Amino acid sequence: MKDELIKKIFPNVKDYTFYEEKYPERELGEGKIVTRFAPSPTGFVHMGSLFSAFVASKAAHDTNGVFFLRIEDTDQKREVENGIENIVRDLNNFDIKIDEGVLSSTEEIGSYGPYIQSKRKEIYESYVARLLKEGLAYPCFLTEEEINTIREEQERNKEEIGIYGKYAKYRDLTDEEILNKINNGEKYVLRLKSPGNINNKVKIKDLIKGELEFPENNLDIVLIKSDGLPTYHFAHAIDDHLMHTTHIIRGDEWLSSLPIHIQLFQVLKFKLPKYAHISPIMIMDGDSKRKLSKRKDKEAAISYYHELGVDKDVIKLYLLTIANSNFEEWYLANPREDINKFKFDFKKVSPSGSLFDMEKLLNISKNYMSYLNKDLFYEKLLEYTKEYDKELYGLIVKYKERTIDFINIERERKKPRKDYSSFSEVRNNIWYMFDELFIKEDKEYVFPIDISKEDVNELLTKYLDNYYNEDDSEEEWFNKMKELAQEFGYATDMKDYKENSNKYKGSIADVSNIIRVVITTKNTTPNLYNIMKILGREELYKRLVIFNN
RNA sequence: GACCCGUUGGUGAAGUGGUUUAACACGCUGCCCUCUCAAGGCAGUAUUCAUGGGUUCGAAACCCAUACGGGCCA
Numbered sequence: 001m002k003d004e005l006i007k008k009i010f011p012n013v014k015d016y017t018f019y020e021e022k023y024p025e026r027e028l029g030e031g032k033i034v035t036r037f038a039p040s041p042t043g044f045v046h047m048g049s050l051f052s053a054f055v056a057s058k059a060a061h062d063t064n065g066v067f068f069l070r071i072e073d074t075d076q077k078r079e080v081e082n083g084i085e086n087i088v089r090d091l092n093n094f095d096i097k098i099d100e101g102v103l104s105s106t107e108e109i110g111s112y113g114p115y116i117q118s119k120r121k122e123i124y125e126s127y128v129a130r131l132l133k134e135g136l137a138y139p140c141f142l143t144e145e146e147i148n149t150i151r152e153e154q155e156r157n158k159e160e161i162g163i164y165g166k167y168a169k170y171r172d173l174t175d176e177e178i179l180n181k182i183n184n185g186e187k188y189v190l191r192l193k194s195p196g197n198i199n200n201k202v203k204i205k206d207l208i209k210g211e212l213e214f215p216e217n218n219l220d221i222v223l224i225k226s227d228g229l230p231t232y233h234f235a236h237a238i239d240d241h242l243m244h245t246t247h248i249i250r251g252d253e254w255l256s257s258l259p260i261h262i263q264l265f266q267v268l269k270f271k272l273p274k275y276a277h278i279s280p281i282m283i284m285d286g287d288s289k290r291k292l293s294k295r296k297d298k299e300a301a302i303s304y305y306h307e308l309g310v311d312k313d314v315i316k317l318y319l320l321t322i323a324n325s326n327f328e329e330w331y332l333a334n335p336r337e338d339i340n341k342f343k344f345d346f347k348k349v350s351p352s353g354s355l356f357d358m359e360k361l362l363n364i365s366k367n368y369m370s371y372l373n374k375d376l377f378y379e380k381l382l383e384y385t386k387e388y389d390k391e392l393y394g395l396i397v398k399y400k401e402r403t404i405d406f407i408n409i410e411r412e413r414k415k416p417r418k419d420y421s422s423f424s425e426v427r428n429n430i431w432y433m434f435d436e437l438f439i440k441e442d443k444e445y446v447f448p449i450d451i452s453k454e455d456v457n458e459l460l461t462k463y464l465d466n467y468y469n470e471d472d473s474e475e476e477w478f479n480k481m482k483e484l485a486q487e488f489g490y491a492t493d494m495k496d497y498k499e500n501s502n503k504y505k506g507s508i509a510d511v512s513n514i515i516r517v518v519i520t521t522k523n524t525t526p527n528l529y530n531i532m533k534i535l536g537r538e539e540l541y542k543r544l545v546i547f548n549n
Numbered sequence: 550g551a552c553c554c555g556u557u558g559g560u561g562a563a564g565u566g567g568u569u570u571a572a573c574a575c576g577c578u579g580c581c582c583u584c585u586c587a588a589g590g591c592a593g594u595a596u597u598c599a600u601g602g603g604u605u606c607g608a609a610a611c612c613c614a615u616a617c618g619g620g621c622c623a
Contacts, residue, residue: 512584524586
């Protein structure tokens with residue numbers, strides 16, 4: 001195509017070499033990876049997109065490379081208000097550092113911008129102008145109805161669907177014919193004049209999927225739509241070339257358009273980046289699996305975990321577990337190590353999609369919570385209750401020391417207790433430590449053996465009056481418990497009790513559980529010795545009084 | 550319907566031709582320890598790697614076909 005006609009189509013178009021010079025090769029050094037996360041601004045980040053963003057940022061940061069955020073807003077129908085801000089916020093919440101790119105709808109950092117596609121219109125024009133000049137692109141005047149008719153015909157004849165061969169009616173128009181049509185005001189798109197042949201094979205090595213083979217692309221795909229904005233395919237080639245992305249990490253729904261992308265890079269004489277296509281996270285829907293869906297699955301929303309009280313670090317651990325099959329083993333060997341020390345490896349990514357497993361996630365959370373030190377646990381509990389349980393929040397602020405002491409029962413040791421898999425579970429285990437709640441809650445005392453209220457009262461009174469001493473060590477405490485058991489005709493040795501249960505009213509286990517129930521109303525709690533000590537003598541008497549009423 | 554990817558226990562998976570009568574982790578079951586729970590210890594949980602055929606002295610691993618699942622273009 002002649003320059004005059006190109007000028008007619010794009011009056012102020014710059015030569016593409018302008019941009020080649022403006023965005024020079026990055027000087028990062030050997031082995032540094034440049035990746036990007038390129039979402040549409042259609043709302044919040046969900047588990048699936050978080051997964052690819054997380055993997056991409058990890059891959060880049062492991063090599064001290066660059067991870068940037070680009071916004072793909074060329075499909076303006078789908079946009080949502082504050083879309084960009086929400087994405088940036090969600091990434092920040094997950095400590096995914098944006099080295100470069102969009103920070104909000106008005107700010108960005110980095111020297112390869114703009115990073116919002118709608119602001120890059122003239123860049124795309126320069127490159128499509130080059131293709132027009134080289135005869136590798138052309139204006140196509142097919143109307144929507146015509147395209148539909150073509151598709152119907154192709155479906156009838158069981159032919160490949162799309163614009164190619166004889167269906168590419170405007171492929172070989174002369175400049176003059178084109179000019180006439182444009183002057184007539186006919187609407188058009190700009191299409192690739194595909195040099196491909198469907199009978200040829202194109203091979204590519206994907207970092208996750210391995211060796212792949214596709215038929216070559218032969219479709220004259222649209223490069224620039226009639227609204228002047230580029231298609232995903234074209235923008236991807238231009239942007240990732242100019243931004244010098246080294247690794248395209250994205251969902252495997254893009255796999256089938258890979259031949260198009262390869263061809264675009266060839267036609268534009270760009271160096272092809274490396275590709276890594278991640279399989280989607282799946283979920284069971286009845287008997288069959290499907291992709292985890294932002295719309296259908298509550299587990300897909302990050303806010304779901306926030307409400308549950310599952311820490312964001314747990315989500316990261318989970319995502320790494322499904323991303324790299326050797327991570328779990330590494331983490332098991334280094335349970336309290338900073339996960340940034342684990343190096344992501346493309347070779348260890350499963351080519352098939354993993355099923356989302358809530359149980360596994362909660363188990364990771366349980367371990368994580370058990371490894372938190374008492375102060376950090378307390379802080380995170382404050383944060384959680386402040387938002388989701390104001391009443392408990394007030395109490396743990398008021399009784400800070402008591403709360404921390406309780407949290408710390410059997411915590412500071414090599415293999416800590418694992419009581420909670422989310423912060424929302426804490427209330428159910430701690431409420432009885434606070435007078436306000438203990439008095440208020442409906443209480444039902446269920447004892448391990450058949451025993452009258454009077455006998456319980458006698459047992460407790462005797463225990464508190466004659467045996468219990470706040471300063472006792474755990475061993476002394478337990479010995480006294482045994483003495484009490486003996487005095488009331490309970491077995492002090494569990495083995496003995498198992499063999500001769502008919503000689504006793506019950507066992508020492510029953511005695512301590514009777515005490516446990518009066519004090520807490522629960523028949524399972526953390527170590528009773530610690531609980532009594534934390535509550536204090538006076539409080540213990542009070543609970544006996546409450547029981548008797 | 551065309552094309553592409555995948556298929557190892559309930560789940561995540563290790564595994565790239567012989568040390569695999571399939572690692573590890575979650576879950577589940579049982580036992581032990583034990584004042585309850587949690588934790589911990591021990592054991593069990595795939596007669597076999599979707600199915601059929603082939604290559605090979607030897608296959609979960611390589612090849613072909615079929616089935617199923619997923620994706621994508623519509």
